[in-house]
Amino acid sequence: MxxxxxxxxxxxxxxxxxxxxxxxxxxxxxxxxxxxxxxxxxxxxxxxxxxxxxxxxxxxxxxxxxxxxxxxxxxxxxxxxxxxxxxxxxxxxxxxxxxxxxxxxxxxxxxxxxxxxxxxxxxxxxxxxxxxxxxxxxxxxxxxxxxxxxxxxxxxxxxxxxxxxxxxxxxxxxxxxxxxxxxxxxxxxxxxxxxxxxxxxxxxxxxxxxxxxxxxxTVTKIDSKSGKFETRNSLSSPMGMGYEYLNPKKDEEINGLFTIYKNRYNMLEDAETATRHVTEKLSSKPVEPGKYDLIIDPTNLFLTIHESVGHPSELDRVLGYEANYAGTSFLTLDKWESKKFNFGSKVVNFEADKTAPGSLAAVGYDDEGVKCKNWDIIKDGILVNYQTIRDQAHILGLPESQGCCYADSWSSVQFQRMPNVSLKPGKAALTPADMIKNTEKGIYIFGRNSYSIDQQRYNFQFSGQLCFEVKDGKIGGLLKDVAYQSNTQEFWNSTSAICDEKDYRTGGSFFDGKGQPSQVSAVSHGCSTTLFKGVNVINTGRRI
Structure with a gap:
């Protein structure tokens, strides 16, 4: 098969x-x-x-x-x-x-x-x-x-x-x-x-x-009285490394909530914590719709990066080559040519990288024999580049390929696939605890969950595994039925602060689909915990 x-x-x-x-x-x-x-x-x-x-x-x-x-x-x-x-x-x-x-x-x-x-x-x-x-x-x-x-x-x-x-x-x-x-x-x-x-x-x-x-x-718990149930997936990340990933060396407490490891993972500990979380989720209160400041952990934000930054900056999608299957992109060439398209706030810097150790897309050479490297896609909030392979480079006037060619099998034709696309950490010392103590009305979000994004990778909705209420600078209990809605440009322009490199972690996907016939690739997205101001939150459990 x-x-x-x-x-x-x-x-x-x-x-x-x-x-x-x-x-x-x-x-x-x-x-x-x-x-x-x-x-x-x-x-x-x-x-x-x-x-x-x-x-x-x-x-x-x-x-x-x-x-x-x-x-x-x-x-x-x-x-x-x-x-x-x-x-x-x-x-x-x-x-x-x-x-x-x-x-x-x-x-x-x-x-x-x-x-x-x-x-x-x-x-x-x-x-x-x-x-x-x-x-x-x-x-x-x-x-x-x-x-x-x-x-x-x-x-x-x-x-x-x-x-x-x-x-x-x-x-x-x-x-x-x-x-x-x-x-x-x-x-x-x-x-x-x-x-x-x-x-x-x-x-x-x-x-x-x-x-x-x-x-x-995935852990599931049922409330025997109501028949309702809650689940929590692991907070692990697929990694481009060996079995040592399952042997954590150093940990740090995330504001007393639970233990987060820096690119290592304690599966047993996470399962124990997940079981406590599903119990709490069964009695958690529904979120009140409205505008919130969102503090988003890398375990959730990596997917938003993948869908709203990684995919729309693929040059073949920009050119319409993927329109029939995976869609197009709002990041059209005229926005790049203007050299001033405001993708996000000035603290937003996205880098494409095929060399980062431990990341899923890291290789020495791509499937066209191009030595891999890193380059800027968004710099100080401005769109400056895309992702290309050898037969696309001339379209952007590039002297060489960026090394983004990949095939998922010897029997598949290699074509342009996403490198690791990552949000650079903030330069000033900043922790999630610092963000929380300065937030009056917010939600602290962990773990990937359901999502939806349009064919141009512009309008979207994302939810999380764990959504903690933040009120007057303190963490409260879990909220349920939380989803944040925005469009890509509005969302990344709401970026207010990014934690420093000490908090930087990667998330990723083993199975990113693209092409006809469809192929899959593995790709990581790194980031630190990030603060977004005034984002629209809806209650997904309410019926109109």
């Missing part, structure tokens, strides 16, 4: 529903086999066969991606393990330019003859496509890097951790929630290893070993 089919059938792209049994992605594989790498010399030899075959058939450019995608999924419910799956998908994708047009072919039977035939097919497709061209493909210059490698910085390979240790952790999480009074609890651990080899006619041979993991759960 292909990853795109998996997403379609399960709906996991929403990030809100757990799987009771995980469909197979690729073929089943023993974990011992998964830990055996493919010889780099063999990958280079296969890549050269494809590149030489493409050039001999008339390609003016060709690149090859040999991908080995390993996945491990462990899902549990209450006192049982529901599913353990180790899968592998392995094959080659060949992309070429011939007669000024793109062509692509992919295979998973990697004999010398099949590789050469696939390269010839890619060239043939390019030549047929060229008959429909309005103008030829224009690639930004890119030098070859020779033979180089990159690996996710990590202390422990999650695939090497014994299955029993991982299932024991999940079951202990479930047990803690049940002992705390939860009626139902699901927990899961997802691990991904992308072993990607890129080669091109420009002289690059790039070997990368990329790791990601995501521990998560």
């Amino acid at each position: 292909r990853r795109r089919d998996f997403l379609y059938l399960t709906g996991i792209g929403t990030g809100a529903t757990f799987l009771q049994s995980v469909p197979v992605i690729g073929r089943n594989i023993h974990i011992e086999d998964a830990l055996m790498p493919v010889d780099t010399a063999l990958k280079k030899r296969m890549a050269d066969i494809a590149l030489n075959a493409a050039k001999s058939r008339g390609a003016t450019y060709a690149d090859v991606r040999i991908g080995r995608y390993l996945n491990q999924f462990i899902t549990t419910r209450e006192k049982r393990v529901d599913n353990i799956a180790n899968t592998e998908s392995y094959g080659m994708g060949i992309r070429v330019i011939a007669n000024g047009s793109w062509g692509f072919a992919a295979i998973d039977n990697l004999t010398d003859d099949n590789i050469a035939k696939a390269a010839a097919t890619a060239v043939q497709i390019a030549k047929v496509n060229s008959k429909l061209l309005l103008e030829p493909v224009r690639l930004a210059p890119q030098r070859g890097y020779g033979e180089v490698s990159w690996k996710t910085p990590m202390e422990k390979n999650g695939f090497e951790i014994p299955i029993k240790e991982k299932t024991d952790l999940l079951l202990s999480v479930n047990d803690a929630a049940l002992k705390g009074g939860a009626n139902y609890v699901n927990s899961a651990l997802y691990l991904v290893n992308e072993q990607k080899y890129f080669a091109s006619t420009e002289g690059s041979y790039i070997d990368q070993d990329i790791h990601r993991l995501w521990p998560t759960f």
Whole structure:
């Protein structure tokens, strides 16, 4: 089963529903086999066969991606393990330019003859496509890097951790929630290893070993008298790191509410706290609609950043290439060309970054062999740039690609995908406690929940897992049915203050969908706790 089919059938792209049994992605594989790498010399030899075959058939450019995608999924419910799956998908994708047009072919039977035939097919497709061209493909210059490698910085390979240790952790999480009074609890651990080899006619041979993991759960408690229930998802974040993510080193209290870890996670502790939260949520009071100052924690704000900043600054969306499926963008080129479009207040600075350690989109080189970097998208509240790949760079007059090309499989065509897009922390010393003590009427929001945003990524509504009332500089109890509404420009212009780098954390998504056929990518968004003044809040439980 292909990853795109998996997403379609399960709906996991929403990030809100757990799987009771995980469909197979690729073929089943023993974990011992998964830990055996493919010889780099063999990958280079296969890549050269494809590149030489493409050039001999008339390609003016060709690149090859040999991908080995390993996945491990462990899902549990209450006192049982529901599913353990180790899968592998392995094959080659060949992309070429011939007669000024793109062509692509992919295979998973990697004999010398099949590789050469696939390269010839890619060239043939390019030549047929060229008959429909309005103008030829224009690639930004890119030098070859020779033979180089990159690996996710990590202390422990999650695939090497014994299955029993991982299932024991999940079951202990479930047990803690049940002992705390939860009626139902699901927990899961997802691990991904992308072993990607890129080669091109420009002289690059790039070997990368990329790791990601995501521990998560949902706790549910029912009020036996009313029959109503409340849930709380984990406050973990999927991360581009190893199993050390589950071994926190240092913690800090968030205003006495509960413990937050700096890019580490204590799953058992969070489950215990979540069980207390769902009990409190059952008796929490409904929010009164109106204008509030919002103090938004990174566990919630990352998603608002993703939807209202990350997506609208994708250049292909701006140009209308995604209009049929994922929508367009209000950040049209005229706003960028004016050099004065007021996206947010002066404290708002957004950076695109493919290099941040621990982030989901961090790699050494993108899927076009471009070395990754960072750059400004919003500077002092003004729109200054977008996200591009090699055949888009000339549209903005850029001398090189920004390295935003990605494919979710060897069988998928690489195209423009979101880098990590993050809100820079404030420069002055500031903590969430400082924000709270200066807030008369506000709400302190944690955790991602339901949301809605229009096709141009402008008008939106977001809710949270935990919404604490803030009154006269003090934190009160939990509020329910809270959702904040705004438009992107109004919201980011209401930004009043941002905590400093000590509070900076990342959130992210394993399954960001885009393209036709649909592909998924993993991306993080960093920020510190941020204060927004006078934002409209509605009560989602009220009926008109």
